[in-house]
Amino acid sequence: MADSTTPHQVAIVGCGIIGRTHADTVSARPDATVTALVDVDPAAAKALAARLTEAGHPEPKVYGDLDAAVAGSDVSLVAVCVPSGTHAVIAEQALEHKLHVVIEKPLDVDVAKGRRLAAAATRAASHGVVCSVISQHRFDPGSAIVAEAIRAGRFGTLTSAVASVAWWRSDEYYASAGWRGTWAQDGGGALMNQGVHTLDLLLWFMGRPVTIQAQAIRAAHHAIEVEDTLVATFTFENGAVATLHATTAAYPGGRTRISVHGTEGGAEVEDDVLRRFNADGNKEDLPVDEQSSKEAGSQQLSTNGHSRQYADILDAVSNGSQPGISVQDGIEALAAVRAVYIASTLQRPVKFEDVLEGKYDDVDVSRGVGLPPV
Structure with missing residues (x-):
């Protein structure tokens, strides 16, 4: 896990439309970089990797699952951008690795899974791990x-x-x-x-x-x-x-x-x-x-709100504080x-x-x- 002086190293899990929004938002920050892309569809991950490198950013590594990304790359934060029904599962997996987590809204599609995730986030918080849900x-x-x-x-x-x-x-x-x-x-x-x-x-x-x-x-x-x-x-x-x-x-x-x-x-x-x-x-x-x-x-996805929320989340990571939007807000x-x-x-x-x-x-x-x- 990165400390407060090193760049935040981010794995994007899910490389579709919203994954691109998170990748663009992270890459635009001077204190963060996308180091890993995770998707069950290799073509989607490779396409996003090409998008980032064409924009002048370091080339992230591509993986088929989160465990492989954690083992193969330096990762301090995981952005969960997979289909909604798998949000909580991937977020819990990241928390088990004691990684900070950003979950694209909604928290999940199942309130029961949301309650389990909240318990996992509370346990992780005792180790200084931040978990937040996008409410840009x-x-x-x-x-x-x-x-x-x-x-x-x-x-x-x-x-x-x-x-x-x-x-x-x-x-x-x-x-x-x-x-x-x-x-x-x-x-x-x-x-x-x-x-x-x-x-x-x-x-x-x-x-x-x-x-x-x-x-x-x-x-x-x-x-x-x-x-x-x-x-x-x-x-x-x-x-x-x-x-x-x-x-x-x-x-x-x-x-x-x-x-x-x-x-x-x-x-x-x-x-x-x-x-x-x-x-x-x-x-x-x-x-x-x-x-x-x-x-x-507009109805087109804008990174403005995501940028402001990422600033809040990464400040919380660096300062050891809680983000403005909690898992409970997401539930x-x-x-x-x-x-x-x-x-x-x-x-x-x-x-x-x-x-x-x-x-x-x-x-x-x-x-x-x-x-x-x-």
Whole structure:
């Protein structure tokens, strides 16, 4: 394991789209380098290695599994970028080697596996090992402004929130990888895969949910197992309510929005940019951080949020502190997603705490996704 004076040596496990994002983010840092690439598909790993060397970075070694990478390369941190259903397994494997771990969101598709990972992360922390889950939009400047205003009470009493992810994914997208659109590896559809980051922001802004109701359907993509459209309602411990909408059936693709409302103000974040901000009883829009207003978001993966979160994680590694996003944060986001699917399956309200504690671990949520009601 690297000490605080040596560069962070990173193994990227999973060399697909999100693996490239992590590799680009790490390689752009002066204090980190990608030393190993791990993928069961050698062509994917070799393609990413070529991408890095063409950009002028040192050539990483390529391996078929993590154990081989740890044995054959200097590695201090593992970035878990494999399909969602194998996140926890790979992360635990890395922790057994006493390596720091960054897990791409979601934490996993199984809350029970998430709880086991949390226990492993707690044990590893006693040895100074850091484990964090990507929640990059918590590091967006606009979102941080909203969260700070909420914590300071500048919106008064929070009353409600509305979150929407209106995207389009083609049938070809789902067919391009065998794990996409499956319960076993994707863990869900429009919410688990595309909407999970927006749900994470909703939890960050509004706090812990109490009850959740939902309806999930396949509105356009009938060849997949999971939902392509859902709506859900949340009640929170602070008494506020919220609606959540996520779809990959909104041709040609719309925007991501989350708005928060209170008795003294509110805000709206659209495509990662803070578009409206009122606080302290002011009726007019207030000026916001100039950087946040310039950083236009898009449906294309951006490394900006990942870069900010990696800075937080690597600072924690170097300083022997805890990162801003913990495994517990990842479990709560996963439990909220799972609660939505369970509520749709059972067609009744579900208590978030019951899902978090494992009461519904055995529910087959695939039964809760169907065709639009007639």
